[in-house]
Amino acid sequence: MNDSSVLSSSEESTVFVDALMPLPIPKNFTYRVPRAWAELVEVGMRIVVPFGSSKVLTAVIVRMHHQPPSQYQAKYILEILDDRPLVTSSQIDLFNWVAEYYMCYPGEVFQIALPAGLKISSQSKVQINPAYSLEISLNDKEQCVFQAIQEKGSLSYDEIAQIAELKSPYHLIKSMVAKQAVLIFDELKDRYSPKVIRKIRLTQAYENKEKLVDLIQTLESKPKQLAQLLHYLQFIPVLRNPEVNQKGLDKSSFTQADLSESSLQTLIKNGVFEIFEVIVSRFGQEDSEDFIPAAFELNPAQTTAYQSILQQFQEKDVVLLHGITGSGKTEIYIKLIQEALANGSQVLYLLPEIALTTQIVLRLKRIFGEQLGIYHSKFSDNERVEVWKSIVEGKYPLVVGVRSSVFLPFSNLGLVIVDEEHEASFKQVDPAPRYHARDLAVVLAKQQGAKVLLGSATPSIESYYQAQEGKYGLVTLKERFGKAQLPQMILLDTKYAQKMKQMKGGFSVDLIQALEDNFQKGKQSLLFQNRRGYSPYIQCQDCDWIATCHQCDVSLTFHAREQELRCHYCGYKEGLLRRCSACGSTHLKTMGYGTEKLEEELQLHLPDARIGRMDLDTTRSKTAFNSLLSEISSGNIDVLVGTQMVAKGLDFEGLSMVAIFDADKAINFPDFRAHERAFQLISQVAGRAGRREEQGKVFIQTNQPTHPLLEHIIHNNYEAMYAEEIVEREGYHYPPFSRLIKLTFRNLDASRVETAARHMAAALQNKFGHGRVLGPEKPLIERIRNQFAMEILIKIEKGLALKKFKETLREEMDIQMTGPACKGVQLIIDVDCM
DNA sequence: AGCACGCCGACT
DNA sequence: GTCGGCGTGCTC
Ligand SMILES: [Zn+2]
Ligand SMILES: [Zn+2]
Numbered sequence: 001m002n003d004s005s006v007l008s009s010s011e012e013s014t015v016f017v018d019a020l021m022p023l024p025i026p027k028n029f030t031y032r033v034p035r036a037w038a039e040l041v042e043v044g045m046r047i048v049v050p051f052g053s054s055k056v057l058t059a060v061i062v063r064m065h066h067q068p069p070s071q072y073q074a075k076y077i078l079e080i081l082d083d084r085p086l087v088t089s090s091q092i093d094l095f096n097w098v099a100e101y102y103m104c105y106p107g108e109v110f111q112i113a114l115p116a117g118l119k120i121s122s123q124s125k126v127q128i129n130p131a132y133s134l135e136i137s138l139n140d141k142e143q144c145v146f147q148a149i150q151e152k153g154s155l156s157y158d159e160i161a162q163i164a165e166l167k168s169p170y171h172l173i174k175s176m177v178a179k180q181a182v183l184i185f186d187e188l189k190d191r192y193s194p195k196v197i198r199k200i201r202l203t204q205a206y207e208n209k210e211k212l213v214d215l216i217q218t219l220e221s222k223p224k225q226l227a228q229l230l231h232y233l234q235f236i237p238v239l240r241n242p243e244v245n246q247k248g249l250d251k252s253s254f255t256q257a258d259l260s261e262s263s264l265q266t267l268i269k270n271g272v273f274e275i276f277e278v279i280v281s282r283f284g285q286e287d288s289e290d291f292i293p294a295a296f297e298l299n300p301a302q303t304t305a306y307q308s309i310l311q312q313f314q315e316k317d318v319v320l321l322h323g324i325t326g327s328g329k330t331e332i333y334i335k336l337i338q339e340a341l342a343n344g345s346q347v348l349y350l351l352p353e354i355a356l357t358t359q360i361v362l363r364l365k366r367i368f369g370e371q372l373g374i375y376h377s378k379f380s381d382n383e384r385v386e387v388w389k390s391i392v393e394g395k396y397p398l399v400v401g402v403r404s405s406v407f408l409p410f411s412n413l414g415l416v417i418v419d420e421e422h423e424a425s426f427k428q429v430d431p432a433p434r435y436h437a438r439d440l441a442v443v444l445a446k447q448q449g450a451k452v453l454l455g456s457a458t459p460s461i462e463s464y465y466q467a468q469e470g471k472y473g474l475v476t477l478k479e480r481f482g483k484a485q486l487p488q489m490i491l492l493d494t495k496y497a498q499k500m501k502q503m504k505g506g507f508s509v510d511l512i513q514a515l516e517d518n519f520q521k522g523k524q525s526l527l528f529q530n531r532r533g534y535s536p537y538i539q540c541q542d543c544d545w546i547a548t549c550h551q552c553d554v555s556l557t558f559h560a561r562e563q564e565l566r567c568h569y570c571g572y573k574e575g576l577l578r579r580c581s582a583c584g585s586t587h588l589k590t591m592g593y594g595t596e597k598l599e600e601e602l603q604l605h606l607p608d609a610r611i612g613r614m615d616l617d618t619t620r621s622k623t624a625f626n627s628l629l630s631e632i633s634s635g636n637i638d639v640l641v642g643t644q645m646v647a648k649g650l651d652f653e654g655l656s657m658v659a660i661f662d663a664d665k666a667i668n669f670p671d672f673r674a675h676e677r678a679f680q681l682i683s684q685v686a687g688r689a690g691r692r693e694e695q696g697k698v699f700i701q702t703n704q705p706t707h708p709l710l711e712h713i714i715h716n717n718y719e720a721m722y723a724e725e726i727v728e729r730e731g732y733h734y735p736p737f738s739r740l741i742k743l744t745f746r747n748l749d750a751s752r753v754e755t756a757a758r759h760m761a762a763a764l765q766n767k768f769g770h771g772r773v774l775g776p777e778k779p780l781i782e783r784i785r786n787q788f789a790m791e792i793l794i795k796i797e798k799g800l801a802l803k804k805f806k807e808t809l810r811e812e813m814d815i816q817m818t819g820p821a822c823k824g825v826q827l828i829i830d831v832d833c834m
Numbered sequence: 835a836g837c838a839c840g841c842c843g844a845c846t
Numbered sequence: 847g848t849c850g851g852c853g854t855g856c857t858c
Contacts, residue, residue, distance in 0.1 A: 021857090023836085024835060025857080027858090028858085029858035032858090049858080052837065053837080053838080055836075069858070073858085108835095111835090123836090166849095166850070166851090168850070168852075170838075171849070174839095823853090836856105837856090837857090838856090838857105839853105841854100842850105842851090843850100843851090845849080845850100
């Protein structure tokens with residue numbers, strides 16, 4: 001007798017379900033299924049369950065059984081939300097894998113994986129008690145809150161705390177409940193609502209021709225109503241074909257056509273028209289017109305690469321495609337996608353958020369049409385719910401998406417493409433699970449028997465190492481697409497220029513000259529500086545004081561357009577100071593260069609040039625972003641100043657020159673990945689230069705022109721950079737020769753953070769050895785939002801049993817965290833920290 | 835994670 | 847005396 005027959009045939013025994021809860025708790029909760037629903041539940045369905053005294057939560061069934069829990073009385077489930085599983089069992093396995101690997105709770109993975117619209121939950125709110133007799137006196141604060149509730153209808157605990165200016169509203173609410181002034185109730189947070197449009201059609205009575213002709217005649221005397229009817233018939237030719245009436249016409253069509261609303265209402269009242277509602281997709285049908293699969297041919301280099309990838313997939317599950325910028329990786333991706341789709345399997349195409357642009361989406365849409373689903377964090381939650389559900393229903397065999405799309409309910413994945421594989425933004429920073437989508441893509445693919453293609457012009461050291469070791473396949477594309485040549489790279493020595501008095505502000509005269517020349521030729525240039533705002537800090541010239549954030553240990557960035565000082569970490573802003581806060585001097589000077597300042601200075605050097613700026617601040621709104629784009633493409637901008645947004649986001653045609661304002665900051669950044677990152681960033685920006693017929697130029701300002709890394713960059717020599725870097729990594733036991741786990745302690749009290757971190761470090765060193773546990777150390781920014789932090793770095797050498805190590809680590813940390821030294825201090829665990 | 839609860843110090 | 851902050855423990 002197998003398990004399922006026990007479940008369905010047994011009449012006596014109640015069905016219990018183990019539910020994955022959307023909470024940071026270590027275990028699943030067990031609930032009881034009402035007998036009437038016993039046949040309806042399945043693993044992977046969402047259920048609504050009671051939790052605590054009055055809350056409700058959405059959970060996912062992960063197991064069904066007949067064992068009543070012995071320690072407690074299981075509660076009944078309240079609702080079954082799905083008629084088919086919305087979460088696959090392989091997803092549940094993946095959630096558990098992620099929780100274990102990234103040392104968090106499965107519930108946290110669940111919380112991140114599902115769009116909010118799929119998780120209904122309740123929140124406690126307070127409303128007026130209708131039975132309240134005004135006699136029982138409320139004190140001032142209570143009165144104040146009472147009035148606020150009367151105005152708004154209801155308030156959450158947080159809102160009450162704010163109004164009453166209390167840290168915890170508990171006592172106040174309790175008192176008001178006791179006085180029977182208010183009631184506590186639970187309000188469901190809004191759940192997914194399908195998009196509905198109202199349509200109008202003729203009632204059945206008028207679906208035949210004669211009736212309709214009669215009707216038109218009777219309406220001769222009522223021109224407004226006749227106009228309505230004719231408007232309808234114009235779009236829905238019922239006279240010619242009565243069946244089209246069923247489709248109806250959008251109600252908005254009438255409103256827009258400037259027809260009177262009341263005459264429409266009359267027709268509805270008289271039973272001529274009827275209103276009905278249809279559920280429509282949020283993803284407009286407007287481009288469903290027959291798309292032309294843009295035919296293209298791979299060039300010989302691409303063909304070779306393509307065939308090589310297919311061949312290596314025979315033996316390897318993961319292949320790294322190392323293709324320089326402009327080598328045409330995307331065409332290869334498309335060919336592979338077409339091939340996978342033709343085999344009937346699903347494809348996931350992962351992109352960093354910054355690179356998932358309308359350009360690439362439109363291109364794919366043109367080729368794959370309705371097969372393409374898009375999963376972007378910029379989309380509304382409702383849209384993400386629709387993508388999720390569609391995938392469950394077998395629609396969208398191809399999904400282009402950002403980081404979190406690795407959690408979509410794929411059932412038959414054949415290929416995963418991770419483009420810009422080296423991008424650090426694939427790693428989630430906050431909240432848990434702090435997963436790396438590229439690494440998770442490999443796990444997901446393995447689970448589903450799919451292949452993974454990692455693509456990059458500058459692969460991560462980790463991935464390239466895997467390829468060198470033979471774990472991954474490797475395919476290299478060294479040729480630029482078409483006739484395009486690699487840009488010419490020129491280093492500009494700012495130290496020397498300084499000595500020779502050849503610097504104008506932050507610009508060397510050579511750079512100004514180059515920009516000038518390019519402008520005179522009528523060509524477009526890009527000036528790259530990865531720093532937004534006007535200047536990263538302002539300083540008093542008399543006492544060296546620097547304006548800093550009150551809540552963070554960072555300098556405030558000056559934004560000229562708003563005349564504000566801003567903290568880029570907590571969002572704090574204040575008006576520009578007139579006087580030094582330390583000595584009162586008025587000699588405040590902007591120091592360092594942000595894009596805003598470069599834009600301004602450059603305008604002085606090139607007074608006739610039209611200069612544009614593209615960074616987070618100029619592209620906040622979609623319209624601003626789009627208009628900037630069209631300005632660039634229509635040639636209305638001569639020099640574009642921008643941050644990494646221009647490097648990673650859009651593909652511009654026709655930038656013949658790129659200038660990197662400051663290469664040193666990235667190179668000298670105090671992090672073991674600094675060289676790798678600098679190489680990637682500068683190469684990527686440089687890759688924007690040049691077009692089909694013409695070799696582009698790249699100017700790099702640096703005060704260390706002999707730095708080996710720059711040498712590799714200007715020769716586009718990734719392999720040399722890798723060779724140098726991998727030696728460093730091995731020597732210092734950094735990834736890929738070890739795995740890192742970062743423990744961050746946070747608290748408002750700096751000394752408590754320090755005590756906790758030291759205590760934990762000592763305990764861990766004792767347990768795992770001093771070589772494996774480094775720190776604690778203060779992070780680069782010691783305090784953010786008044787929270788102090790300290791970090792411990794754990795290095796796990798290759799070959800050590802990872803799973804076992806993490807288990808032991810978790811045990812040890814749990815013990816220490818309950819001790820007096822660590823109690824109350826927040827601990828953040830970041831596995832494979834970047 | 836929320837939420838309930840109760841201890842305790844600090845004000846009228 | 848109460849008021850309000852905050853640490854603790856629990857949730858199937
Ligand atoms: Zn700040
Ligand atoms: Zn001063």
